[in-house]
Amino acid sequence: MISLTHFLFVSACLFCIGLYAIIAKRNSIMILIGIEFIINAAILNLVAFGRYDKINYSGQIFALFAIVLAAAAVAVGLAIILNVYRKYKTINPENITDLRD
Amino acid sequence: MELAIFYAFAALVIGSALLVVSLKNTARSLFLFFIVLFGMAGLFIFALADFVAITQIMVYVGGVLILMIFAFMLSNKELLADLQNTSSKFLSIPNWQSLLLSIGFLAVMSYGIIEWHDNFPQWITENIRQGNIIKSSDNNINQLGIKFMTQYLLPFEVISIFLLAALIGAAHLSRKEDPK
Numbered sequence: 001m002i003s004l005t006h007f008l009f010v011s012a013c014l015f016c017i018g019l020y021a022i023i024a025k026r027n028s029i030m031i032l033i034g035i036e037f038i039i040n041a042a043i044l045n046l047v048a049f050g051r052y053d054k055i056n057y058s059g060q061i062f063a064l065f066a067i068v069l070a071a072a073a074v075a076v077g078l079a080i081i082l083n084v085y086r087k088y089k090t091i092n093p094e095n096i097t098d099l100r101d
Numbered sequence: 102m103e104l105a106i107f108y109a110f111a112a113l114v115i116g117s118a119l120l121v122v123s124l125k126n127t128a129r130s131l132f133l134f135f136i137v138l139f140g141m142a143g144l145f146i147f148a149l150a151d152f153v154a155i156t157q158i159m160v161y162v163g164g165v166l167i168l169m170i171f172a173f174m175l176s177n178k179e180l181l182a183d184l185q186n187t188s189s190k191f192l193s194i195p196n197w198q199s200l201l202l203s204i205g206f207l208a209v210m211s212y213g214i215i216e217w218h219d220n221f222p223q224w225i226t227e228n229i230r231q232g233n234i235i236k237s238s239d240n241n242i243n244q245l246g247i248k249f250m251t252q253y254l255l256p257f258e259v260i261s262i263f264l265l266a267a268l269i270g271a272a273h274l275s276r277k278e279d280p281k
Contacts, residue, residue: 012210016203023199072267078172079274085176
């Protein structure tokens with residue numbers, strides 16, 4: 001049985017990589033990938049802790065909820081990115097400076 | 102043996118995640134993202150969450166990744182030119198500030214994890230003492246179905262409505278507006 005510390009360390013590494021992607025990347029799709037990394041790190045933590053809760057199965061159930069939430073976030077985010085690209089012809093967030101026309 | 106396979110999966114996940122953020126080419130990053138998600142599904146199995154692993158593969162690899170590749174191809178005219186020029190700088194560092202920030206975060210979190218190490222919270226020690234932990238011989242999917250339909254029925258329904266609303270909203274946002 002793998003100890004909890006191993007899971008926590010892997011998910012901390014994945015979280016930091018996602019943070020780096022969000023801050024450093026100049027491409028909206030890569031930023032979305034960074035957010036997905038962070039959500040995946042959170043799901044790994046939920047699942048690793050959920051192993052110790054057999055009565056409620058709360059870890060696994062909320063991991064499933066988190067996966068659904070991430071999927072919804074990606075669908076809406078990509079729709080917004082496509083709209084922004086149609087308007088500005090770029091997906092670099094630094095060039096997108098105004099909210100209204 | 103189990104530990105060796107776990108380390109292999111962890112190295113796969115972290116290595117390909119590092120490659121995803123360090124490659125210049127977005128198309129390659131997207132396909133490496135696919136490998137990261139598969140590796141995460143493997144790690145979920147090590148945490149005895151087989152149903153979550155299958156859902157991860159179906160939702161992420163079947164849905165999210167296809168969506169991302171579509172969005173990338175619709176929003177990047179230089180895709181073909183981008184694929185042809187292979188960047189010679191493999192591990193380029195675009196800006197050191199963000200690297201410093203994320204390494205700082207990693208340092209703080211690893212310090213916390215090492216300090217925490219085996220001081221489990223009370224509910225974990227209680228459950229270990231009473232034997233209420235999930236074993237590899239348990240029938241997880243059966244239990245999850247029962248829990249979803251009894252104890253967690255309200256969150257389940259709420260998230261169904263939420264997902265429906267989000268998908269309709271995404272379809273509405275990305276439609277072509279007819280010129281008037």
